[in-house]
Amino acid sequence: MNYIKEMLLEDLQNWYDVKGIEKVDSPSLLVYPRKVKQNIKRAISMAGGPEFLQPHVKTFKCQEVVDLLMNEGVTKFKCSTIAEAEMLAMSGAKEVLIAYPMVGPKVDRMVKLILVYQDTQFSCLVDCPAQAKHLSDHTHLAEVYLRVYLDLNVGTDRTGIRPGEKAEALFDLCKATSHLIIQGVHVYDGHLRQIDIKDRRQACNEAFEPVQELACKMEQKYGKALSVIAGGSPTFPIHSKREGVICSPGTFPYWDRGYALSLPEQKFTYAAVLICRVISKPAPDLICVDLGYKSVASEGPLENRVWFLDYPDLVPVSHSEEHMVLRITEDMNLTIGKLLFVIPYHICPTVAMYDRVLSIEYEKVSGRWATLARRRRINI
Template structure:
C-alpha cells in the first residue's frame, strides 16, 4: 500500500482530511535540523490550528509561536506556550479580547503588531485603562504590501512613538516577506537579502539609539532557509508540519513530507472523460488556477476542469475512469485554508484510523 492509503476506508465518510502523526513528527525533526538553535524558531500555527501538533512542537523544545487570530492565541495559551505573537493588527473589539487573554493566561507572554501611530495610541489607551502592559513588535512592509510600515525613517519615527507610550513595551521588528517565492533558491535569496537590507540597517540604528538588543522575527516558509542563516533572527515557518503540493513544487530545497491528505469519492461520471468528486469549495482551498487546487498521487495526469461548492469535476483518460463510489486520495496545493474547512482531522497510523484531532482554533472564538 502507498503510505497514505487507509485500511477499512469504506467506513469513513467523505470528504475527509487525514493527518499522519509520524510524518508530522518527522517534519518537526527536519525543521529543527535547519537551525543551529531551537530558540531561533517561532513557528506559525495557522496551518494546523490544533492542540495536538502544538504539544508535539513543545515536546520538541519549541515554546514560542506565531498566530493570526485570538482563537489561535488562546489555544496556545491553553497549551502553556511561553511566547505568542499575534501577527495581525489588533483593531476594534480584538484589543479588549487581547487584554482578556493576557489576564487569563498570565504564564504566556502575548504580543501583537503595530504599523501606525493610530494603532499605538489605541492600544496604549486600552492597556492603560486595564492597567496592563502590552508587548508590541513594529510590523515592517518589505514589499508584500499587506500590512506594515516602510523602513527606515518612517519606521524609526513609529518605533520612537511606541517607546514614548505609557503601556506599550516595544520588543523589536517583525517582517513577513511572503511575496518572495522564486523557485530558484539563489534568486529567492537575492530578493530576500535585498528586502532585508533596510531592516538590518534599522535594527542597528535602534540598537545604538536604545543601547540594547531587540528581537527580529522574519519570514515564512519560502524564506525560512535564508533567514535561518542570519545570526540572531527568529524564523517563523508554518506549513512545514503538514506540507502541501504548492510548496513541494516551489521550495524543492526543503525536504518536508506530505502529512495531510484529502480523502474523497467519485460521486458521478457526467461525461466520457469526466468524473465528479466530492471535493468542492467547502472541502479544499479554491484559490489559484483550477489545475492547482489538488494533486492526485495515484493519478498524476488527472486534470481538474470545474470546481464549485460541493463538486470537483476532473478530466481523466478513458482507460482511467474509476467507478462511482471509488475512494480517491488528493494532496492540496494550499493546505492552510484547506485545514480551516474541517472541524476535525482524522489521524492515521500504519494505514489504520487511530483517532481524530479537533481543529480547535478553526473557531473565531474559543472562550475569549
C-alpha cells in the same frame, strides 16, 4: 516497529494507505503524525535549534501539533487570530505573537487574554502612530502592559511600515509610551517566491538590509538587544542562516503541493491528505467527485487546486460548491464509489474547512484532532 523498518515498509507500499478507510465518510482530511514529527525535526534543524523557530499555527490550528512542537523544545509561536492565540495559551505556550493588527474589539479581547492566561507572554504588531495610541489607551485603562513588535513592510504591501525615518519615529513613540513594551521588529516577506533559491536569496537579502540597519540603530540608541522575527516558508532557508534571527514558517508540519513545487529546496514531506469519492460519471470521459470548493482551498487556478496521489494525470475541468468534475482516460478504472487520495495545493485554508482531522498511524485511524482554532472565538 522501529524507525528503519517503518521507512522500508513505506518504500514497498503507499504510505497513505489506511485499513478500513471504506468506513470513513468523504471528504475527510487525514493527518499522519509520524510525518508531522519528521517535518518538525527538519524545521528545527534548519533553524539551528528550537529557540530560533517561532512557527505560525495558521496551517494546523490544533493543540496536538502544538504539543508535538513543544515536545521538541519549541516554546514560541506566531498566529493571526485571537482564537489561535487562546488555543496556544491553553496548550501552555510560553510566548505568542499575534501577527495581525489589533483594532476595535480585538484590543479588548487581547487584554482579556493577557489577564486570563498569565503564564503566556502575548505580543502583537504595530505599524503606525494611530495604532500605537489606540493600543496604549486601552492597555492603560486596563492597567496591563502590552508587548509589541514593529511591523516592517519590505515589499509585501499588506501591513507594516517601511524601514526608515518614519519607522524609527514609531519605534521611539512606542518606547516612550508607558504601557507598551517594544520587543523588536517583525518582517513578513511572503511576496518573495522566486523558484530559483539563488534569485530568492538575493531578493531577500536586499529586502532585509534596511531591516537590519534599523534594528542595529535602535539597539545602539537604547542599549538593548532586539528580537528580529523574519519570514515565512519561502524565505525560511535564507533567514535561518542569519545569526540571532527567529524564523516563523507555518506550512511545514503538513506541507502541500503548492510549496512542494515552488520551494524545491525544502525537503518537507506531505503529512496531510484529503480523501474523496467518485459520485457520478456524467460522460464517458468524465467523473465527478465529492470535493467541492467547500472542501478544499480553491483560490488558485482550477488546475492548481488538487493533485491525486494514485492518478496524477486526472485533470479538473470544473469546480463548484460540492462537486469537482475531472477528465479521465480509458485506462483509468474509476468506478462509482472509488476512493481517491488527494494532496491540496494550499493546505492552510483547506484545514480551516474541517472541524476535525483523523490521525493515521500504522495504517489505522488512531485519533481525531479537533481543529479548535478554526473557530473565530473559543472562550474570549
